[in-house]
Amino acid sequence: MKIKTSITLSEDLLTAIDERSQQFKNRSGFIEEAVRSFLAQIHKQEVDAKDLAILNKHAERLNQEAEDVLGYQLIP
Amino acid sequence: MKIKTSITLSEDLLTAIDERSQQFKNRSGFIEEAVRSFLAQIHKQEVDAKDLAILNKHAERLNQEAEDVLGYQLIP
Numbered sequence: 548m549k550i551k552t553s554i555t556l557s558e559d560l561l562t563a564i565d566e567r568s569q570q571f572k573n574r575s576g577f578i579e580e581a582v583r584s585f586l587a588q589i590h591k592q593e594v595d596a597k598d599l600a601i602l603n604k605h606a607e608r609l610n611q612e613a614e615d616v617l618g619y620q621l622i623p
Numbered sequence: 624m625k626i627k628t629s630i631t632l633s634e635d636l637l638t639a640i641d642e643r644s645q646q647f648k649n650r651s652g653f654i655e656e657a658v659r660s661f662l663a664q665i666h667k668q669e670v671d672a673k674d675l676a677i678l679n680k681h682a683e684r685l686n687q688e689a690e691d692v693l694g695y696q697l698i699p
Binding site: 548549550551552553554555556557558560561563564567574575577578579580581582583584585586588589 | 628631634640643650655659662
């Protein structure tokens with residue numbers, strides 16, 4: 548379902564939106580697409596941050612394991 | 624200058640915006656940020672497409688040049 552809402556945007560932004568909104572039907576279509584893209588980007592950043600936190604939490608053990616593995620390497 | 628405008632957005636999108644809009648002051652702040660990010664992304668894609676067109680236009684000559692350079696390589 549579509550819901551009507553009022554927002555206030557900077558003038559330069561509205562101009563830029565209107566210049567490109569034909570590709571997206573209209574102003575609302577452009578903003579819909581922009582918000583979906585931005586939400587996806589935020590989601591990706593959150594997932595990346597969680598992954599990094601997990602890696603950092605186990606960094607010491609993972610580094611020890613890597614050192615250990617490297618210890619088995621030989622030049623053939 | 625800020626301008627007030629009415630838009631219609633999907634209900635699920637408005638819910639998602641409202642869940643995150645505190646970080647961006649309010650609904651308008653969130654949408655402003657999303658649109659700026661989306662415009663930057665579109666701009667980058669256009670620049671990349673132009674670069675690619677230039678590369679493709681000169682592909683044959685660039686490939687010949689690369690072949691020529693590789694001809695001078697020796698294993699030391």
